[in-house]
Amino acid sequence: MSNNKLNVEGIMLFEQPFARVPYENYRKVFRTSQKNIEKELGAVQNTAKDLASRERPEDDVEATTKAIDGMIARVEGLKRKLSDMQESAGKPTLNVMRERLQHLGAVEALESTNTPEFTRWADIRLDRWLVDWSLRNGKEKTARKIAAEQGIEKLVDIDLFSDIRRIEDALNRKSCTEALAWCSENKAALRKLKNTLEFDLRLQEYIELARAGKTVEAMAYSKKHLLPWQETHLHQVVQAAGLLCYPPTTTCGPYKRLYDPSRWSTLIQSFRLAIYHLSTLPTEPLLHLAMYAGLASLKLPACYHDETQNVDCPICNDDLGDLAKEVPFSHHVNSTIVCRLTRKIMDADNMPMAMPSGQVYSKEAWDNMAAKNDGWVFDPRKPVERCRYNELRKVFIS
Secondary structure, X not given: OHHHEOOHHHHHHHXXXXXXXXXXXXXXXXXXXXXXXXXXXXXXXXXXXXXXXXXXXHHHHXXXXXXXXXXXXXXXXXXXXXXXXXXXXXXXXXXXXXXXXXXXXXXXXXXXXOOHHHHHHHHHHHHHHHHHHHXXXXXXXXXHXXXXXXOOHHHXXXXXXXXXXXXXXXXXXXXXXXXXXXXXXXXXXXXXXXXXXXXXXXXXXXXXXHHOOOHHHHHHHHHHHHHHHHHHHHHHHXXXXXXXXXXXXXXXXXXXXXXXXOHXXXXXXXXXXHXXXXXXXXXXXXXXXXXXXXXXXXXXXXXXXXXXXXXXXXXXXXXXXXXXXXXXXXXXXXXXXXXXXXXXXXXXXXXXXXOOOOOEEEHHHHHHHHHHOOOEEEEOOEEEEEEEHHHOXXXXXX
């Protein structure tokens, strides 16, 4: 039972983004509501102060009544706006948070990985990871289908990745408008992280104006959008100014790099990293992170040499082997040696035995071979290497 005890802490390490994404979404709703309240109530307070400062408000009853009606209208408008925001964004986000926390709470009540309840929970988790992988790889239809069939729409972040895809598609079309709008919505958070995505986008728009030969527009754009960044990006601002002196066909290194179309791909990557960071999402698919843990415990140098690969080893598979390149080799205090012919463990009851050439297989494998060949054995990989069974030597590994 102890070997099957549920490691809740280990499970929760993977689930941090799962709980944080709706939390961060609700924080945005709260901040938007707070800004609306401060704006509208600020105006109401100013109007109230203005009325209170009048010596004889009764002398102009019509103006006073109009000011009070305006205050009432602002408060009622604010109430309507907050109510609509709660219905359209606040309440759905709270429902998502509630369902996700209930899903996480269910696993905390379990004690063993052998229970049917944990199996069902793990199946849902795998479905979530598959949806996450599909969304990150641009397979939104597949993700939506899995989520709908398994009834886990509130447990996955389809809307978030739809926004990511929409903005990335715009960047692929060489348009920074959507990405800049996102930067504006998240200006405070990006500033706190000292993220320079907005400057990079502004610089790219400036570069496109220079590429199109719109010098006057480029200079006006630089003055409005690049100069405010000169305290932190002076070198790049100065270099951008010099760009107007060079055509897009220039061979001058610094300016050739600015005109390089591959900068759009870099912008897409920068945007993705920024939104992942703000949404507390890992940069790797959750499915990969889960697999890395298992692959790291199996990976050996022998997995990457044709002559030592084992068909039963997941790492020796080409696809999984490529994925495992990102993880370190495993470290085992006690090794387990498996015979490549019988696929059975070699131990004291089934000792490894070596041919004079040095090839090692299990005693059971040699016994079976000798019984079929009148006491002769050979290396299956090099059949020309043969010897008598009694020439085999026992191998002791310390």
